[in-house]
Amino acid sequence: DQQVKQNSPSLSVQEGRISILNCDYTNSMFDYFLWYKKYPAEGPTFLISISSIKDKNEDGRFTVFLNKSAKHLSLHIVPSQPGDSAVYFCAAISGNTPLVFGKGTRLSVIA
Amino acid sequence: GAGVSQSPRYKVAKRGQDVALRCDPISGHVSLFWYQQALGQGPEFLTYFQNEAQLDKSGLPSDRFFAERPEGSVSTLKIQRTQQEDSAVYLCASNLPGLRGDTQYFGPGTRLTVL
Numbered sequence: 001d002q003q004v005k006q007n008s009p010s011l012s013v014q015e016g017r018i019s020i021l022n023c024d025y026t027n028s029m030f031d032y033f034l035w036y037k038k039y040p041a042e043g044p045t046f047l048i049s050i051s052s053i054k055d056k057n058e059d060g061r062f063t064v065f066l067n068k069s070a071k072h073l074s075l076h077i078v079p080s081q082p083g084d085s086a087v088y089f090c091a092a093i094s095g096n097t098p099l100v101f102g103k104g105t106r107l108s109v110i111a
Numbered sequence: 112g113a114g115v116s117q118s119p120r121y122k123v124a125k126r127g128q129d130v131a132l133r134c135d136p137i138s139g140h141v142s143l144f145w146y147q148q149a150l151g152q153g154p155e156f157l158t159y160f161q162n163e164a165q166l167d168k169s170g171l172p173s174d175r176f177f178a179e180r181p182e183g184s185v186s187t188l189k190i191q192r193t194q195q196e197d198s199a200v201y202l203c204a205s206n207l208p209g210l211r212g213d214t215q216y217f218g219p220g221t222r223l224t225v226l
Binding site: 004006009032034041042043044045046049089091093098099100101102103104 | 115144151152153154155156159167170202204211213214215216217218219220
């Protein structure tokens, strides 16, 4: 039973446009959420995170929004660049429990 | 400085063989995690060490899976009598204890294929 769900396996976006990646979760105990980025043949690398006490966190071109009532978060990338093409994983933590990952969304930014 | 390294990067095993996968964490990182990533899935937690102590092994899928970190640095994940369903990428991550998931540094993974 998936506690973190990324329902879009893939997304294609034109360079310069906004990319929006979505993530839903079912466990209301999750209190910290993260996005990881993964290139082929490399391990995931941390991108941005948000605590459950916030509803938005911004870092340069990347913004994560959290809607706790809907148990939904999203990652916005603007403007999208070809180098952003990768698989993006949403992950969540409750206290000191292990990271729980979604299945990932493959983003393709088309020049 | 050097990141997390894993070896081998690729491993092909015949069903029933035993395999050993190695992880070298970042120097000074006390915590070490193993994850299994099946094709088309996200990483799934297997086990966690703090120094040489295995504090959580709740994610190990069967008693064929065994992990150790005898000196609190290098770790080995061993899979006995491999089965086809064990085919996956095995990821190792390390960090300092008490910190959240954003401070986990992942290695490139070992891709295990069981024929």
